[in-house]
Amino acid sequence: MKGWKWWQKGLVGVVGVLVVAAAYIFWPQGVWPFVINLDDIAPPPGAYDATILRDEWGVPHIFGQTDADAAYGLAYAHAEDDFVTIQDTLLAANQLAGRVHGRDAAPIDYFVHLLRIWDTVNAHYATIAPEDRAILQAYADGINHYASLHEAEVLTADLFPLTGEDIAAANMLVVPVFFGLDTAVGNLFAGPPEDAPSGSSSCLLPPVCVDTAYGSNVFAISPARSANGETLLAINSHQPWSGPAAWYEAHLHSQEGLNVIGGLFPGSPLVILGHNEHLGWSFTVNHPDLVDTYRLEINPDNPDQYRFDGEWLDLDVRQVTLWVQIVGRLVIPVRQETLWSVYGPTVRQDHGTYALRYASMGDVNLLTQFRHMNKATNFAEWQTAMREGGLPMFNTGYADADGNIYYVYNARLPLRAEGYDWRGILPGNTSETLWTAYLPFDDLPQVLNPASGFVQNANSTPFQTTIGPENPAAVDYSPVFGIENFMTNRALQLLDLFTADQAITPEEFNTIKYNMGYHPESDVARVAEMLAANPPAGDENVAAAADLLADWDLQATPESEATAVIVMTFYYLNQSDAVDLNPSRLVGTEIPLAVAQDAFLQAVDWLVTHFGRVAVPWQEVNRLVRGSVDVGMGGGPDIIHAVYGQLQEDGRLHGFVGDSYVMLVQWDGDGRLTSQSIHQFGSATSHPESPHYADQAPLFANRQLKPVWLTEADIRAHLEREYRPGD
CATH class of the missing domain: 1.20.5 (Single alpha-helices involved in coiled-coils or other helix-helix interfaces)
Incomplete structure (x- = not known):
């Protein structure tokens, strides 16, 4: 017993x-009561002086004594609205994504190790300007403060307390993803890079991939093109509607010169695009060649050595541990190898050892540039900020109260040796392929105050920014830079619309922003004409759909019935292996008639199956769905009013990327500022219970804007709530 x-x-x-x-x-x-202990991570009382004014749309207006105070208040306010996405951004930078989100997120942690982001931060953080380090730490403290009061929302205590270094690392991680570095790495793991098809995208970071294929618009007109001496700017980035690259609207004000409103991403301490009293700016994604891949020649007697300029050099080999969640809190360690060569991050696979080199590698000055842009009071100050080179890419448009308009093909363009195929796999055994310098900013393609009175870019070539002789000349730039030569439907439309109107009013400018047309030279117009003239054999539904295309005015309005036919035809074309289609660049694509006919038949079948007919108003198909809001929209792929949808089981398309945060800015002839904006959803990004979860969605779907308030008096006239972080 x-x-x-x-x-x-x-x-x-x-x-x-x-x-x-x-x-x-x-x-x-x-x-978890025995792990979470966040009571002590909030900054001490009185460390920061920030007040948050929420307007009637829930938009936070942060008033601080210092720039750092404003960043602290911004962090707290943004955490109130979307703490989970901010954490996801910071988890990635801190190599904790796999620990929290499991196997699919572990590549993010590997990517951070591979790029040695923390080596860079640790080595160079002290070189960041003291005022910028103060902003970074203040932002971290704002998140810490929110976490200390909302422990149930914390994804893992291992993330806290955050420091300024954590915020710097997160910002270092984001930009290379925009220019495709994660894709270049992912392609190495997918197989020999020589075998990767053109345009392939083996994204290494599925939970946080930034799909730049959907484009953006920026355009401006000067008093030379406006009806009454106005200067007008359209801020119209096309971003995902949710996730780490979705826009959040905020206003920052300090006694040190900040007074800026616009869009920013989770984890950003300052406005990324927007305007202050004096000037405004915005971006579209450009695609210069900023990433190079090299095949290393490995020593047959030592796999950790490679030949370079006739000598065997040692690879810097590290073994790193990735912690990967299996279930709940159960995590396991996974050992991975990371390598470094003279070129930069290096990957060893069965098919070879490859090195990568990319623009702005090791640069930690992004925040400094944005601070100077946020606080600039005139064009000279703003352009000086752009010359700092912290931002290695993006077409950039600008306008100001003095009537200046400007476009620059912003990029850190490596100065490369001629005679190599820089789009291919390069020899990694010679210093001839090891570039170390960039084309000076003042030599980039750019246009300042053209006689035409307008500039525009819609992810299109910089060589057709405006009309007339002031466009940059393509012959002045080597092909090794990889500068685009193509146009988009949006760019063709913008050029035509601005050319046709010599005296544009603010109302006409708004109408141009919400233009829903396809250009006669677009793929969409060409395929519609081709199918109307050569419809495939079929029943009366096929004939009816062809008739709709024959009578179509190329406008993707909410009421258009032909739009549903043609957009769904292009949906199936995009699924076809026979066509290399870019949904945001529907110009110049080779589309054989037989392939178009097959996609057309699938589109007809889809419409009949889900709607019982082919004559379906576009707004019945194209939907904005958010909580209890379910409204129809116009617009479509590669349209100035851009909307891209995900196909649902009920046959409808739910918008998920495209027009998102839109802002139209006006300075009248006397320099007086007014602006309007709209967000696709609202300020309370992750709180369905909030009145601001979807309060802007009906306006957005109806192509309407709300006022932007920049002065404290105007904000207080439309005040919903005033408080201090922690109240």
């Missing part, structure tokens, strides 16, 4: 241990 009792006691003990272990493993991440 004694043995039995001992066994019983032992069993009870084992069961107890298992129960505790199971409780730990399966207890929600944010509330």
Whole structure:
């Protein structure tokens, strides 16, 4: 019996241990009582002086004594609206994504190790200007403060307390993803890079991939083109509607010169695009060649050496540990190798060892440039900020109260040796392929105050920014820079619309922004004409759909019935291996008639199956769905009013990317400022219970804007709530 009792006691003990272990493993991440202890991470009382004024749309207006105070208040306000996405951004930079989100997120942690982001931060953080380090730390403290008061929302205590270095690392991670560095790495893991098809995208970071294929618009007119001496700017970035690259609207004001409103991403301490009293700017994605891949020649007697300029050099080899969640709190260590060569991050695979080199590698000055842009008071100051080179890409448009308009093909363009195929795989054994300098900013393609009175870019070539002789000349730039020569439907439309109107009013400028037309030279117009003239054999539905295309005015308005036919035809063309289609660049694509006919038949079948007919108003198909809001829209792929949808089981398309945060800015002839904006959803990004979860969606779908308030008096006239962080 004694043995039995001992066994019983032992069993009870084992069961107890298992129960505790199971409780730990399966207890929600944010509330485990023995792990979370965040009471002490908030900054001490009085460390910052910030007040948050929420206007009637829930938009936060942050008033601080210093720039750092404003950043602290911004962090707290943004965390109130979207703490989970901010955490996801910071988890990635801190190599904790796999620990929290499991196997699919672990490549993010590897990517950070591979790029040695923390080596750069640790080595160069002290070189960042003191005022910018103060902003970074203040932003971190704002997030810490929110986390200390909302422990149940914390994804993992391992993320906290945050520091300024964490915010710097997160910002270093984002930009290379925009110019496709993650894709270049992912392609190396997918197989020999020589075998990767053109335009392939083996994204290494599925949870945080930034799909830049959907484009953006920026355009401006000067008093030379406006009806009454106005200067007008359209800020019209096309971003995902949710996630780490979705826009958030905020206003920052300090006694040190900040007074800027616009869009920013989770984890950003300053406005990325927007305007202050004096000037405004915006971006579209450009596609210069900023990433190079090299095949290394490995020493047959030592796999950790490579030949360079006739010598065998040692690879810097590290073994790193990735912590990967299996279930609940159960995580396992996974060992991975990361390498570094003279070129930069290096990957060893069965098919070879490859090095990567990319623009602005090791640069930590992005925030400094944005601070100077946010606080600039005139064109000279703003352009000086752009010359700093912290931002390695993006077409950039600008306008100001003095009537200046400007476009620059902003890029850190490597100065490369001629005679190599820089779009291919390069020899990694010679210093001839190791570039170390960039084309000076003042030599980039740019246009300042053209006689035409307008500039525009819609992810299109910089060589057709305006009309007339002031366009940059393509012959002045080597092909090794990879500068685009193509046009988009949006760019063709903008050029035609501005050319046709010599005296544009603010109302006409708004109408141009919401133009829903396809250009006669677009792929869409060409395919519609081709199918109307050569419809495939079929029943009366096929004939009816062809008739709709024959009568179509190329406008993707909410009421258009032909639009549903042609957009769904292009949906199926995009699924076809026979066509290399870019949904945001529907110009110049080779589309054989037979392939178009097959896609057309699939589109007809889809419409009949889900709607019982082919004559379906576009707004019945093209929907904005957010909580209880479900409204129809116009617009479509590669249209100035851009909307891209995901196909649902009920046959409808739910918008998920395209026009998102839109802002139209006006300075009248006397320099007086007014502006309007709209967000696709609202300010409360992750709180369905909030009145601001979808309050802007009906306006957005109806192509309407709301006022932007920049002065404290105007904000208080439309005030919903005033408080300090932690109240």
